[in-house]
Structures are given as C-alpha cells and as structure tokens.
Amino acid sequence: MLPGLLTADPTRFVEVAGRRLTHPELLGAAAQVAADLEGKNRVAVLATMTLETVVGVVGALLAGVSVVPVPPDSGTRELEHFLTDAAPDAWLASAGDDTLPLISVDVDARAPFVEKQVGQDDVAFVLYTSGTTGLPKGVLMSRRSVQAGLDGLAAAWDWTGDDTVAHGLPLFHVHGLILGCLGPLRLGGNVVHVAKGTPEAYASAADPEREGGPATMYFAVPTIWSRLVERPELLSQLSNARLLVSGSAALPVPVFDKVREITGLEPVERYGMSETLITVATRADGHPQAGWVGIPIEGVETRLVDENDAPVVHDGESVGNLQVRGATTFDGYLNRPDATAEATTPDGWFRTGDVAVIAPDGRHRIVGRESVDLIKSAGWRIGAGEIESTLLGHPAVAECAVVGEPDADLGQRIVAHVVLREGFTGSDDLATELVALVGSELSAHKRPREVRWATGLPRNEMGKVQKKRLLP
Known part of the structure; x- marks a missing residue:
C-alpha cells in the first residue's frame, strides 16, 4: 500500500511539527507498531498533529489493521458513538478515554519490517462523516480504494517521489491524512506537516535553506489561502512551488485571483468526500479557473441527473445532482445498510448529495448541497x-x-x-x-x-x- 516508503530511501523523510524521521527510521518505528498490533483487527487513533499519529497509522496499515481516525476535540457523546459503533480493540498512540487499552507508539523504536499478506479489499479506514441529521456514519474505505485515489491524483498532478508536500491540515480526514501523508509515502516523497495552518508556518516550508529543500506542493483549505493572501510577504515565498492545491470547500474568486497575482501560480482545486475520496481534480497541465474543480481522475465516472434521475445536459450552466462511481468509492456505511442503500442508485452510482454543473469539456463546478443549495425558481x-x-x-x-x-x-x-x-x-x-x-x-x-x-x-x-x- 505504501511502496514508496518500503524503498527506505534515507534521503526521504516525514516531518511533523519540526520532528523528523527518515523513511528507514519511519519504517522501523512503524514495523514495531505492526508487531505490537498482532492479533488486533481495528484500532482507534486520536489523530493529534504529531509524529506519533503518523507512525501509528502507518504501522496499522503495515499490519493490515483498520484505523478509526478520531478528531482530538470530539465531545463525550460523539466519542462514545465512535467507540461503540466501530468497536475498536484499542487506542493507538494516545487515548481519548479510559474505556480501551492503549498501545503506545515509540517513534524511536526500530524493528525489522516483515511484510504481511493483506487483502486489497480489506478495510483500511473507518472514516466518520457527519450528515444533516443524526450521529456521524462510519465510512468503510478499502485499501484498494485508497490506492486508486492516490494513484489517480498522482497521474493528474504529475505527483512523484521527487515532490515534498507541505500542509497544516488535521489528520482525521481525507485531505490531511490520506492525501497529505499517505500520498507522499506511497510515492516515496517527503512530508512536511507544519502542525498549524498559519501563514508563517506555510512560509517556513518554503525556506530554501531548510534541510531537504523547500516544499514543491502545498495543500490547504480556502480559510488558509484567505489568510495567506492577507500576508502577501509570506505568500510570495510560495512562488517557487510546483503546485498549490485547494480543497474541502470552494475557493472564493477573489482569493484565487490574489494567489495568482502574488505568486504567479494558479491554485488547482479538487473535489471529493469521505465516501469517494477525491474523484475530480484540476490537472497540473490543465487550465485552473476559480470555482471549477476539474475532471474525473482515472478510474472514476460522474454523471448529472435531475430529481427524476433523467440526465442533465453538460453545458456548463444546467444544474444537476452529482453522482459518482469508480475505483475510489467506499464499501458502505458501518452497521448502516439502510443508509448505504439510500445513498446508492439501483445501477451502482453513489448519490453525493451535491449539485453541480459540468462544462462541455468535462470540467466540473460544485454549486452546493442538494438539501439547501439547490434553488428551484x-x-x-x-x-x-x-x-x-x-x-x-x-x-x-x-x-x-x-x-x-x-x-x-x-x-x-x-x-x-x-x-x-x-x-x-x-x-x-x-x-x-x-x-x-x-x-x-x-x-x-x-x-x-x-x-x-x-x-x-x-x-x-x-x-x-x-x-x-x-x-x-
């Protein structure tokens, strides 16, 4: 699942909040975690922005143990729901409460890596996602789907092991954990997690004097990009990057324009959700346009339908309900066959709940949620x-x-x-x-x-x- 890490290149590294492990060191520490997880099926990870979180997740994946990332600020009721619904065997790295045993992570430990045969259809992650009503649902994401999503983005963004990805995103969701950490490790590249999504932290990753060189790709959400444009002296330091990526919400046009004006680079946007990972992305060799999130990645199809499931024309203007199918989609909601059936069409498409327009050339623009953002006038x-x-x-x-x-x-x-x-x-x-x-x-x-x-x-x-x- 992480072939780039298994090459154990000592020139490659993972850095979180200033603490760093080379790939051989990371592999050794993760191998010890994998050994400690013998006999376990599923673990909960309190996804703090620490090196221990990354080592713990990597170790679990090497062991074939599925991971439940838990937001560090989870409330009592929400935390109880995660643990009851997912039924993990233990906490890994740090504990969110005292109801489960804790398996500690020592980033200085070293053990020989022993490859374990793991089924590609086995669950890699149980990702909890909130809906409009009720408690969060557990999204079952297979190893195969994670790999397909990362490989599709690598092709779209010309992303290789020569890249260094910098970001300050949380480690309990797709953007920060799967894209921002596992993506570089699959490709054999570097990760710089700056711990806090501040303009100063992002600019620090662009320092040409930093060990290992400056970052080549930056991942951020619109809020971070908005803060960066308010600090042009810091944003300008990202001008030598290869790719600036924005996601998790639409990037406002004024922010897109200011980033381009200050850095000379046009941010690329992408679209996805916990149930599908990233399905649509602006290609590195494409023509970024504010508000447009690109075209489907390899292995993914999309379609627009109206309320009667009739096709909606791809003219860049007509709004339809967006549906997705392909290699990156989930295997259903944990313990919720009713919700899984409701979210899936009879012919196997996932109902995203988003409304969008698709241009004649295939570019997508997300215009809101069906429940509150589709206006019929x-x-x-x-x-x-x-x-x-x-x-x-x-x-x-x-x-x-x-x-x-x-x-x-x-x-x-x-x-x-x-x-x-x-x-x-x-x-x-x-x-x-x-x-x-x-x-x-x-x-x-x-x-x-x-x-x-x-x-x-x-x-x-x-x-x-x-x-x-x-x-x-």
Missing part, C-alpha cells in the same frame, strides 16, 4: 454556490449565504444574506449593484430577488453556515 434549477462566489467577488462583501425562500409565484425566490466589509454600509444602491453583478456574470434568472444585510451568519461548531436557520 420559475422553472430554473439554480445552485446557490455560484451566486455566492460571484457576490464574494465584490469588494464590499465579506461573506454571504444565498437561500431559496418559498414564493407563491416563483416556487422559490432567491434571497442573498450579505455581511459587509468594514467601511461599507448597506443601501438600496449597493443592493442593486450586487444584483446587477450576478446578472452580468451569471444569468438574469440567477439574480437575487432580495438582498438582506447581516452582521454575521449562523454557523455550527465546525464553522459551516447553517442555511436552514436563515429560512422563514
């Missing part, structure tokens, strides 16, 4: 996300949320809730200007019927806007 199917991206391009707009409110004539009317930047005041003239901006950059039928000024937007504990609280 006057016979049109409209994605709230593309309206929000356009509004964020106006210098007065700090943040916004677009919703569809019930309307006797239109079915739903488009309403934009807008938070203004400091120095701007809400007025009828500004509202008219924002509506006109949407009409000029998108289509007339996508213009908000009303703009409402807000001092802030309702968010959950993860920082995501709760649009249902904006509806009447």
Whole structure:
C-alpha cells in the first residue's frame, strides 16, 4: 500500500511539527507498531498533529489493521458513538478515554519490517462523516480504494517521489491524512506537516535553506489561502512551488485571483468526500479557473441527473445532482445498510448529495448541497454556490449565504444574506449593484430577488453556515 516508503530511501523523510524521521527510521518505528498490533483487527487513533499519529497509522496499515481516525476535540457523546459503533480493540498512540487499552507508539523504536499478506479489499479506514441529521456514519474505505485515489491524483498532478508536500491540515480526514501523508509515502516523497495552518508556518516550508529543500506542493483549505493572501510577504515565498492545491470547500474568486497575482501560480482545486475520496481534480497541465474543480481522475465516472434521475445536459450552466462511481468509492456505511442503500442508485452510482454543473469539456463546478443549495425558481434549477462566489467577488462583501425562500409565484425566490466589509454600509444602491453583478456574470434568472444585510451568519461548531436557520 505504501511502496514508496518500503524503498527506505534515507534521503526521504516525514516531518511533523519540526520532528523528523527518515523513511528507514519511519519504517522501523512503524514495523514495531505492526508487531505490537498482532492479533488486533481495528484500532482507534486520536489523530493529534504529531509524529506519533503518523507512525501509528502507518504501522496499522503495515499490519493490515483498520484505523478509526478520531478528531482530538470530539465531545463525550460523539466519542462514545465512535467507540461503540466501530468497536475498536484499542487506542493507538494516545487515548481519548479510559474505556480501551492503549498501545503506545515509540517513534524511536526500530524493528525489522516483515511484510504481511493483506487483502486489497480489506478495510483500511473507518472514516466518520457527519450528515444533516443524526450521529456521524462510519465510512468503510478499502485499501484498494485508497490506492486508486492516490494513484489517480498522482497521474493528474504529475505527483512523484521527487515532490515534498507541505500542509497544516488535521489528520482525521481525507485531505490531511490520506492525501497529505499517505500520498507522499506511497510515492516515496517527503512530508512536511507544519502542525498549524498559519501563514508563517506555510512560509517556513518554503525556506530554501531548510534541510531537504523547500516544499514543491502545498495543500490547504480556502480559510488558509484567505489568510495567506492577507500576508502577501509570506505568500510570495510560495512562488517557487510546483503546485498549490485547494480543497474541502470552494475557493472564493477573489482569493484565487490574489494567489495568482502574488505568486504567479494558479491554485488547482479538487473535489471529493469521505465516501469517494477525491474523484475530480484540476490537472497540473490543465487550465485552473476559480470555482471549477476539474475532471474525473482515472478510474472514476460522474454523471448529472435531475430529481427524476433523467440526465442533465453538460453545458456548463444546467444544474444537476452529482453522482459518482469508480475505483475510489467506499464499501458502505458501518452497521448502516439502510443508509448505504439510500445513498446508492439501483445501477451502482453513489448519490453525493451535491449539485453541480459540468462544462462541455468535462470540467466540473460544485454549486452546493442538494438539501439547501439547490434553488428551484420559475422553472430554473439554480445552485446557490455560484451566486455566492460571484457576490464574494465584490469588494464590499465579506461573506454571504444565498437561500431559496418559498414564493407563491416563483416556487422559490432567491434571497442573498450579505455581511459587509468594514467601511461599507448597506443601501438600496449597493443592493442593486450586487444584483446587477450576478446578472452580468451569471444569468438574469440567477439574480437575487432580495438582498438582506447581516452582521454575521449562523454557523455550527465546525464553522459551516447553517442555511436552514436563515429560512422563514
């Protein structure tokens, strides 16, 4: 699963928060973990941003033991659910509570690596993902799917063992753990986890004097890129990178434009979720465009359908429900055959729950979630996300949320809730200007019927806007 690590090249390394192991050292420490896991089936990993987490996960994978990454800030009820639902045999590296035995990880330990025959269809990870209701569901991700996802991205991004990936992403989800750590190890490259996603930390990975050289690829979420553009003297230090990657949410157009202006590089975006890993990505040799996440990677197919499962035309404008199938998709939800069946079509496609448009050349644009971001107005199917991206391009707009409110004539009317930047005041003239901006950059039928000024937007504990609280 990690052939690049097994070459044990002493010039390659993994670094987390300034602590470093060469590949031979990592392999030796992970081999000791694998030996300690003899007889275990599944372990929970409190996914702190530490070298112990990385060594523990790698050791479990070498041993053929499935991993349940647990967010370090999990609440009592959520933690109890993870442990009851997944039923791990032990905590690995560090404990989230005292209900399970702890298997410690010693990063200084060294043991000979003994290869174990592991089935490619065996579960590598149980990734918990939150839905709109109920407790998180455990996504069963096989070793085969993880490998297919990483190999597909390697092909799309010309990603090789010569690359050094730098990021400061959490280690309990796909972006930070699978892409950001296992990806380089599969290819034989370097990992620099800067521990905190600050502009200073990212710039530190670009230091040409650092041991092993500067990073060539940077992974970040839009929040980090937004903070970097506010520190142009630091962002400019990333100018010598080969690839800047943004994911986990849409990158606002103004941020994309500023990154390009400051670094001379256009960020590439990608799309995926816990159930599918990364399915769509802008290629390294492609033409990045803000808001567009690229084309399907090797081994993946996508399609757009309407509410009756009829095909939606790929014209770059028509909105449909996005469905995915291919080598990277999951094997179902743990202990939830009902949820698995609900998420899967009779002909084997996964219902992502996202709405999107696909251009004639195959490029995808995600415009929101079907449950809250698909607006049906006057016979049109409209994605709230593309309206929000356009509004964020106006210098007065700090943040916004677009919703569809019930309307006797239109079915739903488009309403934009807008938070203004400091120095701007809400007025009828500004509202008219924002509506006109949407009409000029998108289509007339996508213009908000009303703009409402807000001092802030309702968010959950993860920082995501709760649009249902904006509806009447």
